[in-house]
Amino acid sequence: MELEKARQRAEELRKVIEYNNRLYYDQDAPELEDFQYDALTRELKALEAQYPELIVPTSPTQHVGGTASSKFSKVTHAVKMESLQDAFSFDELREFDARVRDAGIEPEYVVEAKIDGLSVSLEYQNGTLVRGSTRGDGVVGEDVTENIRAIAHIPKQLLDAPEFLEVRGEVYMPREAFLKLKEEQELQDKTPFKNPRNAAAGSLRQKDARITASRGLSIFVFNMQQVRGRIFKTHSETLDYLKSLKFTVSPRYNVYHNIEDAIEEVKAIGEARGTLPFDIDGAVIKVNDLASRSLLGSTNKFPRWAIAFKYPPEVKETVVRDIEVTVGRTGVLTPTAVFDPIFLAGTSVARASLHNGDIIASLDVRIGDTVQVRKAGDIIPEVIGVVRHGENTVPYTMPCACPSCGAPVVHLQDESALRCVNPECPAQVLRNLIHFASRDAMAIDGLGEAVAAQLIDKGFVHTVADIYDLTMEQLLTLDKFKEKSATNLRTAIERSKGNNLDKLVFGLGIRNIGDKAAALLAERFGSMDAIRQATQEEIAEIDGFGGVMAQSVAEFFAKEGTADLIERLTKAGVNMTWHGEPKGTALEGKTIVVTGTLSRLSRQEAEALIKQNGGKASGSVSKKTSYVLAGEAAGSKLTKAQSLGVPVITEEEFFAMLGQ
Numbered sequence: 002m003e004l005e006k007a008r009q010r011a012e013e014l015r016k017v018i019e020y021n022n023r024l025y026y027d028q029d030a031p032e033l034e035d036f037q038y039d040a041l042t043r044e045l046k047a048l049e050a051q052y053p054e055l056i057v058p059t060s061p062t063q064h065v066g067g068t069a070s071s072k073f074s075k076v077t078h079a080v081k082m083e084s085l086q087d088a089f090s091f092d093e094l095r096e097f098d099a100r101v102r103d104a105g106i107e108p109e110y111v112v113e114a115k116i117d118g119l120s121v122s123l124e125y126q127n128g129t130l131v132r133g134s135t136r137g138d139g140v141v142g143e144d145v146t147e148n149i150r151a152i153a154h155i156p157k158q159l160l161d162a163p164e165f166l167e168v169r170g171e172v173y174m175p176r177e178a179f180l181k182l183k184e185e186q187e188l189q190d191k192t193p194f195k196n197p198r199n200a201a202a203g204s205l206r207q208k209d210a211r212i213t214a215s216r217g218l219s220i221f222v223f224n225m226q227q228v229r230g231r232i233f234k235t236h237s238e239t240l241d242y243l244k245s246l247k248f249t250v251s252p253r254y255n256v257y258h259n260i261e262d263a264i265e266e267v268k269a270i271g272e273a274r275g276t277l278p279f280d281i282d283g284a285v286i287k288v289n290d291l292a293s294r295s296l297l298g299s300t301n302k303f304p305r306w307a308i309a310f311k312y313p314p315e316v317k318e319t320v321v322r323d324i325e326v327t328v329g330r331t332g333v334l335t336p337t338a339v340f341d342p343i344f345l346a347g348t349s350v351a352r353a354s355l356h357n358g359d360i361i362a363s364l365d366v367r368i369g370d371t372v373q374v375r376k377a378g379d380i381i382p383e384v385i386g387v388v389r390h391g392e393n394t395v396p397y398t399m400p401c402a403c404p405s406c407g408a409p410v411v412h413l414q415d416e417s418a419l420r421c422v423n424p425e426c427p428a429q430v431l432r433n434l435i436h437f438a439s440r441d442a443m444a445i446d447g448l449g450e451a452v453a454a455q456l457i458d459k460g461f462v463h464t465v466a467d468i469y470d471l472t473m474e475q476l477l478t479l480d481k482f483k484e485k486s487a488t489n490l491r492t493a494i495e496r497s498k499g500n501n502l503d504k505l506v507f508g509l510g511i512r513n514i515g516d517k518a519a520a521l522l523a524e525r526f527g528s529m530d531a532i533r534q535a536t537q538e539e540i541a542e543i544d545g546f547g548g549v550m551a552q553s554v555a556e557f558f559a560k561e562g563t564a565d566l567i568e569r570l571t572k573a574g575v576n577m578t579w580h581g582e583p584k585g586t587a588l589e590g591k592t593i594v595v596t597g598t599l600s601r602l603s604r605q606e607a608e609a610l611i612k613q614n615g616g617k618a619s620g621s622v623s624k625k626t627s628y629v630l631a632g633e634a635a636g637s638k639l640t641k642a643q644s645l646g647v648p649v650i651t652e653e654e655f656f657a658m659l660g661q
């Protein structure tokens with residue numbers, strides 16, 4: 002009977018796991034957190050260990066999760082792309098060490114961070130990148146060569162390369178790129194990716210490689226799968242060699258002579274976790290000697306010579322001191338829990354969004370409660386539940402008046418959100434103004450949040466059009482403003498009048514219209530007037546537009562106040578027509594440092610090209626640098642880039658990024 006019960010449970014678990022595998026691997030949209038998923042697989046493994054007769058070859062414990070989708074042509078991997086056995090305690094790592102020793106091996110270990118992205122294989126023939134593929138089910142993956150080529154610092158051409166080389170690496174999305182994408186997706190009312198891993202997988206597995214190119218993906222190469230024409234003895238040697246070929250390899254891969262030292266490194270990587278510019282979900286311990294690896298071999302799912310330690314999600318308790326409600330650009334009221342600061346995944350955290358009243362009600366969070374907070378995907382802090390209510394607390398209710406202007410708030414149809422619909426609500430005007438002046442919109446330098454807030458508080462600005470009437474006298478009343486700063490701001494405001502139409506359209510803050518959609522509108526219709534007169538159907542016909550977006554545009558122009566606003570902007574001399582493509586966007590958001598001697602370009606020319614393509618040219622390398630473009634005899638900047646893990650690109654790769 003015991004066995005029967007176990008069989009039933011195992012079957013149940015397999016169904017749930019397979020279901021979540023499909024969401025995770027094939028749709029890049031998981032419902033469970035990794036640690037919840039891991040708990041399910043551990044339970045299944047434990048059952049199968051206790052009752053080996055329950056093991057079937059189709060069990061998710063016996064094969065690599067995921068399948069190659071029919072969206073891409075298929076690639077059969079010559080060297081299987083395996084998964085890793087995982088450990089959740091240091092004792093499991095010691096047991097792993099014992100198994101290695103039992104095989105007669107005196108091991109040396111390499112420890113690497115386990116990057117949370119998706120696994121790819123890259124093949125090079127005589128130094129040329131000929132194919133890139135995903136893991137799929139480990140044996141058959143997807144051919145994503147075009148998309149792989151769109152990732153800037155995957156080398157397309159190797160110098161002094163062996164005849165044939167296959168490497169394996171993890172394509173990932175840096176946190177900054179993820180946060181930017183998420184914001185963009187939210188602005189356009191698309192369901193944002195849950196975390197950088199899914200964003201990376203979703204961005205790589207696109208039909209249109211241009212989308213992949215725009216997502217800021219990166220790679221760490223962590224294994225040499227095959228090589229012809231060279232011989233290596235250890236894993237660390239292969240990584241040294243791959244590094245010399247200009248691959249970005251695992252950021253640290255130190256060698257240890259016993260498991261305890263390796264465990265110390267696992268701990269150290271765990272402590273550094275929150276400060277890294279990318280997500281890791283564990284650390285991998287690998288046997289360094291390649292001959293020992295062959296000796297140990299693999300099961301049908303993972304190699305016996307490596308093990309992944311998974312870090313537990315960091316959860317801490319704290320006390321909620323307040324629930325603050327702010328009003329966004331579109332009038333939505335967003336509650337935020339403010340709590341005693343706690344240190345989570347490397348940073349101090351004191352606030353977490355509670356999203357809306359429904360979520361507050363379902364958690365029943367009250368001011369004074371002790372709650373558990375976690376950083377979801379290590380990035381965004383989240384209140385996961387109430388441990389206990391504070392004394393004499395009452396359930397929290399959202400305000401019925403706008404905290405900024407006092408107007409009654411409304412519950413719009415089919416929304417959880419409450420909105421203030423007063424068009425003159427100062428909080429909304431403030432958000433609108435900040436958005437209008439922001440870099441991707443009208444790019445008015447010096448008009449940040451602090452200045453915008455003062456302009457509104459002092460009554461100088463009621464709508465964004467008012468900024469074009471600001472006088473020097475008014476600007477000189479602003480905090481810390483002198484002749485020079487006031488003149489600079491005036492100049493920046495003046496200059497913004499000449500911006501291309503897409504910047505203005507984006508700056509207006511039309512719901513669901515991000516910078517890309519704004520550009521499509523501007524390009525398609527050519528003038529503000531033409532956009533205003535376009536029917537919803539005409540707008541919906543634009544490639545890339547959905548019905549919701551078209552409706553938002555129509556609503557915006559039908560709204561009271563819009564006609565006035567456009568008229569005032571026109572009178573102020575703000576440009577209302579589209580004048581062609583002024584510059585490329587291939588390097589948008591990227592900061593690039595040029596160093597060394599390039600063969601086709603002078604440094605000035607390279608920097609001009611960077612700017613023409615929407616990027617920023619900088620003189621010094623920091624963590625914020627996207628790429629270092631290095632030519633011959635590059636010196637300290639190159640070294641610094643390498644030590645910070647900033648990707649280094651060649652002139653050829655640079656031209657490839659520009660599509661030349």
Ligand SMILES: NC(=O)c1ccc[n+]([C@@H]2O[C@H](COP(=O)([O-])OP(=O)(O)OC[C@H]3O[C@@H](n4cnc5c(N)ncnc54)[C@H](O)[C@@H]3O)[C@@H](O)[C@H]2O)c1
Nearest residue numbers: 021025031033034035038084085113114115116120171223
């Ligand atoms: N949330 C969900 O619903 C859900 C569903 C399925 C899987 N998952 C997650 O995926 C995990 C299982 O996936 P898996 O089978 O791909 O195994 P895995 O992700 O735990 O480990 C194997 C992978 O690690 C990657 N990796 C990153 N850095 C590496 C390095 N330095 N050296 C070697 N490999 C490195 C490799 O690409 C390899 O494919 C689960 O533990 C779970 O966390 C979650």
Ligand SMILES: [Zn+2]
Nearest residue numbers: 403406421426
């Ligand atoms: Zn209001």
